[in-house]
Amino acid sequence: MDRIAKICSLLSETETFADVGCDHGYMAEYMLKNCLCRTAYITDISEKCLKKAETLLDGYIRAGKCIPVVCDGLAGVPKDCGFVLIAGMGGEEIVRILSESFLPKKFLFQPMKNSEKLRRYLAARGAKLERDFTFSDGTAFYDVISGQSEGGGAYTEEEFFFGRENLRSPSADFIEKWESEAAKLRSYLERDNMAAPHREDLTSRLTRIETLLDKIRLSVF
Ligand SMILES: C[S@@+](CC[C@H](N)C(=O)[O-])C[C@H]1O[C@@H](n2cnc3c(N)ncnc32)[C@H](O)[C@@H]1O
Known part of the structure; x- marks a missing residue:
């Protein structure tokens, strides 16, 4: 399945959604179009990248439903944001972003590498990982790690390395x-x-x- 379509299929309804490092803005568009959130923050460290999402989501921005912010990581996102997506960045960069800001109530991360480091970090922060699996779009393999900030339990070394869901039901x-x-x-x-x-x-x-x-x-x- 196409990477963006797969990520969209895993997003859930929330009051406030944030797509950190949104670039094109397709995921926020999916959330808004399908009425899955009332407000969507679209953020990117690059003004040029954010411009693409601003063009795509212009109507929602003018309606006050979408808020564009040029910022590093979660700096421009309210702490009570219900669901945060960070896709297409390295696992170490996601860990840095979370260490310098806050652990979102609900999250979906799609690291391009260093998934193990991200799992370890999330487990150490007490997060509960609800989905933790690998998929392919026919050209590359991607890991998805989603869950919530509280309710985490123990992870084994093998689970950190491969992802829990992958071990329970290897695809x-x-x-x-x-x-x-x-x-x-x-x-x-x-x-x-x-x-x-x-x-x-x-x-x-x-x-x-x-x-x-x-x-x-x-x-x-
Ligand atoms: C490969 S693109 C991924 C775009 C989109 N999230 C996706 O999954 O298709 C990575 C985006 O993250 C942005 N980015 C990289 N580091 C960032 C940071 N620390 N804070 C916010 N955005 C960042 C880049 O400017 C770029 O637009």
Whole structure:
């Protein structure tokens, strides 16, 4: 499924919605068009990027239903915002944004990398992760992590690495992602000119992935 359509299908009704790093503004348009929120904040650190969303959502902005803000992360979003979306940024950048502002009541994050770091951060803040899975749009794999700021429990090391939902019900996309990662690692490890600590890191990563794939084949989960 198309990445933006998939993200939109996971958004839920709220009074106030914020799309942080909105760029084109398609997700806020989906929320407003479908009457899923009363007010949508669209924010971006780049004035040029935000301009695209402002053009798309001009009617809603003039009606006072959409509020554009040029800002870093959540700086321009009210703390009581009901649902915050941050998609298309790195997991470390999402962690930085949350550390410098607040943990939204409800959130959906779609990190482009470093999902494990984001999961660890959210769990340490006591957040409850309700959806935590991988999907493919046919060209790349994406992780979705959504939930709420309170009610979190313990996560295992494997869950931090792979995502809880992926372990409970591994999808074809998830299996394909890790089979392809394992193949890349195997071919990389065939090289001779690699420092020993780097080789050890990659070997341990490969072992972890192969162990998981074996468990899935044996349906251990
Ligand atoms: C790859 S685009 C993703 C756009 C959209 N969210 C999506 O998922 O299709 C990343 C956007 O995030 C914005 N951005 C990057 N860092 C940001 C930050 N710290 N605060 C706000 N916006 C940021 C960029 O300017 C860019 O428009």
